[in-house]
Amino acid sequence: MTLLIAKKEVKELLRNNRFRLISITLLILLVFSMFISWNTYKKVQKEHQTAQILAREQWESQGQKSAHSAAHYGTFAFKPIPTLSLIDNGLNKYLGVSIFLEAHRQNSASYKQITDQNDLARFADLSPAFVFIFLMPLLIILLGFNSFTTEKESGTLQLILSQGASKRKLVLGKIIGIWLTLLLLLTPVFLLGFCFIVFSDYEKGDLLRYGFILISLLLYYGIFIHLSIVTSVWAKSSNFSLIILLSFWMISALLMPKLTADISKKTHKTPSAISYQENIKKELADGINGHDPSSEKAIAFKDSLLKKYNVKSIGKLPVNFYQLLMQAGEKHETTVYKNAMTQLNNVYIEQLKVHQLNAFISPTILMRMLSMQFANTDLQSHYNFTYQAEEYRGALISSLNSGPSGTVDTDFFKKNIKFKYNPITLSQTIEKNASNLMYLTIWWLLSGLLVILSVQKNKLK
Amino acid sequence: MVVIKWSFGNSICSKKQIEMIKLELKNIVRNPLVSILVLFLFIFILFASYNGKSRVNKQLEGIELVKNKENTFYTNHKNNLKSIEEGTKKTPKRVFEDPTNPVAMGNYYGGTYLTVTPAPLSVISNGQSDIFPYYSKVNIGGTNAEKNNDNFENPMNIATGGFDLAFVFVFILPLLIIAFSYNILSSEREQGTLRLLLSMPINIKTWLLKKIVFRYFFLVLLISAILTLSLAIIGVNFSNVTYLILLSSIALYTLFWFGLAFLINLLNKSSSQNIILLLGTWLLFVLIIPSFVNILASSVYPSPSRVEYITSKRAIEKEFEKKEEAILQKFYEENPSEKDKENNTTNRFRKYWNKNFILLNEKNKFMDAFESKYENQSMNQREFANKLSWFSPAIIFQNTMNEIAETDTQHYLSFQNSTKIFQKEWTEYFYSKYKNHQKLTVEDFNNFPKQKNN
Numbered sequence A: 001m002t003l004l005i006a007k008k009e010v011k012e013l014l015r016n017n018r019f020r021l022i023s024i025t026l027l028i029l030l031v032f033s034m035f036i037s038w039n040t041y042k043k044v045q046k047e048h049q050t051a052q053i054l055a056r057e058q059w060e061s062q063g064q065k066s067a068h069s070a071a072h073y074g075t076f077a078f079k080p081i082p083t084l085s086l087i088d089n090g091l092n093k094y095l096g097v098s099i100f101l102e103a104h105r106q107n108s109a110s111y112k113q114i115t116d117q118n119d120l121a122r123f124a125d126l127s128p129a130f131v132f133i134f135l136m137p138l139l140i141i142l143l144g145f146n147s148f149t150t151e152k153e154s155g156t157l158q159l160i161l162s163q164g165a166s167k168r169k170l171v172l173g174k175i176i177g178i179w180l181t182l183l184l185l186l187t188p189v190f191l192l193g194f195c196f197i198v199f200s201d202y203e204k205g206d207l208l209r210y211g212f213i214l215i216s217l218l219l220y221y222g223i224f225i226h227l228s229i230v231t232s233v234w235a236k237s238s239n240f241s242l243i244i245l246l247s248f249w250m251i252s253a254l255l256m257p258k259l260t261a262d263i264s265k266k267t268h269k270t271p272s273a274i275s276y277q278e279n280i281k282k283e284l285a286d287g288i289n290g291h292d293p294s295s296e297k298a299i300a301f302k303d304s305l306l307k308k309y310n311v312k313s314i315g316k317l318p319v320n321f322y323q324l325l326m327q328a329g330e331k332h333e334t335t336v337y338k339n340a341m342t343q344l345n346n347v348y349i350e351q352l353k354v355h356q357l358n359a360f361i362s363p364t365i366l367m368r369m370l371s372m373q374f375a376n377t378d379l380q381s382h383y384n385f386t387y388q389a390e391e392y393r394g395a396l397i398s399s400l401n402s403g404p405s406g407t408v409d410t411d412f413f414k415k416n417i418k419f420k421y422n423p424i425t426l427s428q429t430i431e432k433n434a435s436n437l438m439y440l441t442i443w444w445l446l447s448g449l450l451v452i453l454s455v456q457k458n459k460l461k
Numbered sequence B: 001m002v003v004i005k006w007s008f009g010n011s012i013c014s015k016k017q018i019e020m021i022k023l024e025l026k027n028i029v030r031n032p033l034v035s036i037l038v039l040f041l042f043i044f045i046l047f048a049s050y051n052g053k054s055r056v057n058k059q060l061e062g063i064e065l066v067k068n069k070e071n072t073f074y075t076n077h078k079n080n081l082k083s084i085e086e087g088t089k090k091t092p093k094r095v096f097e098d099p100t101n102p103v104a105m106g107n108y109y110g111g112t113y114l115t116v117t118p119a120p121l122s123v124i125s126n127g128q129s130d131i132f133p134y135y136s137k138v139n140i141g142g143t144n145a146e147k148n149n150d151n152f153e154n155p156m157n158i159a160t161g162g163f164d165l166a167f168v169f170v171f172i173l174p175l176l177i178i179a180f181s182y183n184i185l186s187s188e189r190e191q192g193t194l195r196l197l198l199s200m201p202i203n204i205k206t207w208l209l210k211k212i213v214f215r216y217f218f219l220v221l222l223i224s225a226i227l228t229l230s231l232a233i234i235g236v237n238f239s240n241v242t243y244l245i246l247l248s249s250i251a252l253y254t255l256f257w258f259g260l261a262f263l264i265n266l267l268n269k270s271s272s273q274n275i276i277l278l279l280g281t282w283l284l285f286v287l288i289i290p291s292f293v294n295i296l297a298s299s300v301y302p303s304p305s306r307v308e309y310i311t312s313k314r315a316i317e318k319e320f321e322k323k324e325e326a327i328l329q330k331f332y333e334e335n336p337s338e339k340d341k342e343n344n345t346t347n348r349f350r351k352y353w354n355k356n357f358i359l360l361n362e363k364n365k366f367m368d369a370f371e372s373k374y375e376n377q378s379m380n381q382r383e384f385a386n387k388l389s390w391f392s393p394a395i396i397f398q399n400t401m402n403e404i405a406e407t408d409t410q411h412y413l414s415f416q417n418s419t420k421i422f423q424k425e426w427t428e429y430f431y432s433k434y435k436n437h438q439k440l441t442v443e444d445f446n447n448f449p450k451q452k453n454n
Helices: A002-015 A016-058 A067-073 A128-143 A149-155 A156-162 A167-200 A207-236 A238-267 A273-285 A295-308 A321-358 A365-375 A379-401 A408-415 A424-457 B002-012 B015-030 B032-086 B102-106 B153-158 B166-181 B184-193 B194-199 B202-233 B242-264 B271-300 B304-332 B334-345 B347-393 B391-405 B411-436 B440-446
Strands: A075-078 A096-100 A110-112 B112-115 B137-138
Touching: A002 A016, A002 A096, A002 A167, A002 B015, A016 A075, A016 A128, A016 A408, A016 B271, A016 B304, A067 A379, A075 A379, A075 B304, A096 A379, A096 B002, A110 B202, A110 B304, A128 A167, A128 A207, A128 A238, A128 A365, A149 A156, A156 A167, A156 A365, A156 B153, A167 A207, A167 A379, A167 A424, A207 A238, A207 A365, A207 A424, A238 A321, A238 A365, A238 B032, A238 B153, A238 B166, A238 B411, A273 A321, A273 B032, A295 A321, A321 A379, A321 A424, A321 B271, A365 A424, A424 B153, B002 B242, B015 B032, B015 B202, B032 B112, B032 B137, B032 B166, B032 B202, B032 B440, B102 B411, B112 B411, B137 B184, B137 B411, B166 B202, B166 B242, B166 B271, B166 B391, B184 B202, B184 B242, B184 B271, B242 B271, B242 B391, B271 B347, B271 B391, B304 B347, B334 B347, B347 B391, B347 B411
Parallel strands: none
Antiparallel strands: A075 A096, A096 A110, B112 B137
């Protein structure tokens, strides 16, 4: 019986011209956006690989100089582009692509793609994730808004009920019908996405990540299907049902995300760039400066060394004083920068929590965060990159500061450690966003509960 | 707006029509949906104005901070200089701290901050203000217009975009218009009153047009009133011509959507179908066309690869280093007197800066040529996208609001350009002092080059 209803529902939906037009448009958008992001992905990945090799070559062939001058010359760490940016480019456009690694200071990632793009890049980005997360729910609403209201309006509902169909089975049948239609449309697209990932240099876990994105998407669509059915059961006219559902979409996809962005800026204020840098400067001045052996702090450091080795002058020290001083300065600088960056990052994390909180009104916010996190294009994976680049910088600079005291050349530079980036592993991602996944499930369950309630409350007559 | 309304009223309104307007007004005021929508519109506009105001305030605070920093630096050194001239203090040993040394004051810790002062109506649109810096430090060494003074904001929030007035008008206002007008004709049919209407001796198109025109003026006046009130509440000065331009562009944009609603009403479909059609066009103009134009522009003129830029820049800097000797030699051949001076200097500081000043100009030219290759690429893309903006009124309207708010890309780019030009002036000033072995005087401190029109 349920299946019969589902079958009839699918048949009717597929015959509907409006549905055909909209689903074909969405399919075109999806396939088109996948090809575009595949193209971009390939290009960016290639550029990135060449740059990484070139930067190393430049480092190794920088010529004869003292090891510390080499540290000032510096090198670059480039942020690799994750495979799943194919599906969701997340925040990548708004984040720097590379970090300059030099002595004495920690730089933030620079050169955001967005500053080189036209103004429209900020309007809407036609990525697969955009179609999946923002536009697909509209299709679901169109599939479901009149599933009961038309039957009520035309009087066929009474007919069906009088023939002994139970309301529960009717509702279930309609839900299954919408699901089947939706999956009929989405399965090829999901498979296409799968193919794109398989044919790129994907890493272990990427396919599973894609699977997680799809599962969350299905949960997310489930919420919209439930809500469409509930509204259709409760509403007196198709018109009213449509307006209610569209308003929900607007609040969830359009209003809430932007409102949240501004609310989070108010509740947790981001420092201005200038005050951030001034604070760093102030704290740097409070510590030891490796380039200034005549400062009070440096003299104290010298005295402590002399005392430790029980000698009278620097020349008699068994260690190189200037190298140690440089390293002491470096250590202080690193702590200052690290503290500042951690503080800033904490502000960002608090702001993200506000987003998460508002997800109780808007499942779209949740879905967006989830898909970014699984695609490794969120803030946390960027932070992971900057953190590793900083660790590498620390190791490289200290190896230079303790290197030979005369001039060094290519032979020495070739032996310097190389930067190797380890992306966030899947288990780390799951640990980080288990709560988001849970909230999405709660949304799904609650909306499902509404469906059950609407069946029991005798609204179908 | 008021003027237009009255002339409209006087010229074509007969008594009957005045009656009709009264009736319409009654209908609208009594409709609970309308009051809810108006309430929301008011809240949105007020909240968006408030957001704009706090963004502008943050910018003003930042500007004050950098200006204070600059003032403290130069006032301290000026006071030191006074004491030195009076003989109560000695010239500091460290060159960087010497207030009589033009290079020390024009470079290193010295330098001036150029800032972007927010436009009077800057609150209306965030535009690109969250990705381009609004200040730049300029000294002999160069400017940092493009780097190190990034606007800090959570990338998640930047990507989401703010809730500003431009968002309310470009995105939400059309939805409101749709809610206002999707069922003018269809509701009559669905209630069964259409036949009654048709039996009367009126043209149904004119009837519909009148209704739409009425709603249009109602909404435009309402928005103008709410916007003016909100701006007054948060304390924005709107007594200027640009505010009128803003109001008229809002009126034009509203006209477009009402026109569309009129056409779709004429198709004589059901209310639900009208909503779907109208929402479809909304998606098309507001989201799909802009993103297609973006994709097209970035495919025809791809954004430059900054990853490639970074490594190429290193290579090109190395290339310049190789040229340095030749440039110096050429300079000394052309200015033999400088060569003699150079040979006579023993001061390490002067030896370094003699060379540096000769090379600086050449290096700037050399690097500018390299950078412009990348800049042009993005410029072409922007120009192309601007040409295609005519496909969607939403794009044009957004661009107009950005221009009024002076938060469009062009504004920030011309700021970066003007810093480069100013940097030359700044360097020239200190170089001429340095070249002639002049010591800075207290009077000189008041005559340092200053940013114009600020």
